[in-house]
Amino acid sequence: MLYGAAASGSVAVEAALTLLNMPFDLVEGQTWTSDAARERVAGHNALRQVPTLVLPGGEVLTETGAILLHLADAHPRARLSPAPGDAARGQFLRWMFFVSSAIYALHWIGPDVGRIGAPAGARDAVIDAVHKRIAFCWRTMDAQLNPRRFLLGDELTVLDLYVAVVSRFRPWRARFHAEAPRMTPAIRRVDEEPRLRALWERRFPGG
CATH class of the missing domain: 1.20.1050.10 (Glutathione S-transferase Yfyf (Class Pi); Chain A, domain 2)
Known part of the structure; x- marks a missing residue:
């Protein structure tokens, strides 16, 4: 599950997931303008920001760069890093x-x-x-x-x-x-x- 928003850093994560052919559920919300969006992600990210990625096993990743690095290194055959x-x-x-x-x-x-x-x-x-x-x-x-x-x-x-x-x-x-x-x-x-x-x-x- 990816908490993200249009025109935000989460789009880079969406792009990586797309290139990896990895399906994901998107929880949309501009956390910089919406209290509701901040509250939706608060249980996974204390900073209440996007992107926040919840992996299938429940592990939570935040920070766009860190998520991109993790995805690239976890799927070396895709050669994204x-x-x-x-x-x-x-x-x-x-x-x-x-x-x-x-x-x-x-x-x-x-x-x-x-x-x-x-x-x-x-x-x-x-x-x-x-x-x-x-x-x-x-x-x-x-x-x-x-x-x-x-x-x-x-x-x-x-x-x-x-x-x-x-x-x-x-x-x-x-x-x-x-x-x-x-x-x-x-x-x-x-x-x-x-x-x-x-x-x-x-x-x-x-x-």
Whole structure:
């Protein structure tokens, strides 16, 4: 069972499950706007956030990056991550954690700038600074990767899924394309992946 919401990080998990051909029940709810959605997931995740994945045996996984890593490593034949010992494994882990900590984590501020002690009246300035930082981080990542067909080479990995989703958040894809021109072709290939096209259209309507 996956607790998730459209246009959120849980879509990356949905994409991985789709590529793995793993059926799942989706409990829909925008936990950042809905008390009811937060209460639905509270029994599994004390932070009351999505994504929260409950495995068939009852084990609970939270945090988008951690879920993606678990799914990829648990299904090595799908080749959604470089295997331990693969020369690309170190950079794969580096950038998975970079997206999680340096970029995705900043989006936690948006719904309530009071979370970092900022007054409500400073919201516009705070959000502008956050967006500049996100753009800087995409630019930094872009300068240090050498994408081929996908970000780490010629095989799609969960890193590609992660970036394809998080790059759709504010300051939106146009800013991502401007800041990350080397990564852009790989991410556009993820957008066009036939197995995922219907998912992207459904979960990110309007692009």
